[in-house]
Amino acid sequence: MKETDLLNLFEKTRALLNGHFELRSGLHSNRFFQCALLLQYPRIAAQVCEALVEKMKTVPGALEVDTVIAPALGGISVGHEVARALGVRFIFAEKNEAKALVMRRFKIEKGERFLVAEDVITRGGRVQETVDIVKQHGGTVRAIGVLVNRSGGKAQFDYPLVSLLDIEPVTWEPAECPLCKKGLPLVHPGS
Numbered sequence: 001m002k003e004t005d006l007l008n009l010f011e012k013t014r015a016l017l018n019g020h021f022e023l024r025s026g027l028h029s030n031r032f033f034q035c036a037l038l039l040q041y042p043r044i045a046a047q048v049c050e051a052l053v054e055k056m057k058t059v060p061g062a063l064e065v066d067t068v069i070a071p072a073l074g075g076i077s078v079g080h081e082v083a084r085a086l087g088v089r090f091i092f093a094e095k096n097e098a099k100a101l102v103m104r105r106f107k108i109e110k111g112e113r114f115l116v117a118e119d120v121i122t123r124g125g126r127v128q129e130t131v132d133i134v135k136q137h138g139g140t141v142r143a144i145g146v147l148v149n150r151s152g153g154k155a156q157f158d159y160p161l162v163s164l165l166d167i168e169p170v171t172w173e174p175a176e177c178p179l180c181k182k183g184l185p186l187v188h189p190g191s
Contacts, residue, residue, distance in 0.1 A: 001051035006147070006165050009048065013038045020179040022188050025122040028177040031169040032189055033148050035119035039077040049081030052145050052164050056115075059160045062143035065115045067091060067108075069134060071101055071126040078147060079117035086115075093133050101129040103137060110138035116159075120148040122171070124155030131157065 010016040015037035021029050039045040056062045065088060070079030072094040083090035091106035108114075114134050118127050131141050143160045152168030155161070174180065 001048065001054075001164060003165050003167075006048060006051075009044060010038055013041060013044065017189065020177075020184040020186050022174075022186050023122050023171065025125065025171075026174070027122060027171040028174055028179060028186070029169050029171045030179060032187075033120050033150065034189055035074060035078070035147060039119070045077055045081050046084075048147060048164060049078055050085045052078075052117075052147065052162070053082055053085045055164060056143060056145050056162045059143055059162055062145075062160055062162065063115065065113045065142050067112055067139075068115045068117050069093065069130055070117045071130045074120065075118040075126070075130075078119050078145075082115065082117045082145060093130050101126065101133060103133055108134060108137035108139045112139040114139050114141050116141060116144045118144070118146045120150060121146050121155050121163075122150050124151060124157065127155075128157065131159070 015034045017032040017034055018030060021032040023029055063086060067089040068079045068083035070076055070092045072092045076092050079092060080090050093101040094104055096102045116127055116130050121127055127144055134141050141159045144157055146163045148165045149163035150167050150169055
């Protein structure tokens, strides 16, 4: 799948929003990828996640995994579809009361090999938390797969990162945001 094809799907499903947004990273932006609006269509979700798996085949060993894990909430649909395409188990990490990711419902076996899946990354904080959980529980990470990498190459991990779309929309620190200075309402759309 070409990046233009994926962008067209985001636009067709109205999952690419324009306005004044606060990202989970705390940065502000004039564009927001609301992957849930794209992934609400199961056939489209299957199509884009299968394309991600195909692209990951270019990274040696990336798909030699036992399990796919995703951070809740945004990565759940992506992780599930990627695991389905690979024919492996899927689990997710979820937030606790302090809003940190934890392993609640599932067990990780020592030596179990993982692919970390996510919908969108800007700084990659939730992906790194998920990687840390896998390692803390004795698993190993083989690779990270995301639909949209909006970090502009700034999100770095100790494992191969594969994304269907690499884009760097304009972002600002809140104190420097021109949209805030114009008084435009800030939207917190979630993941």
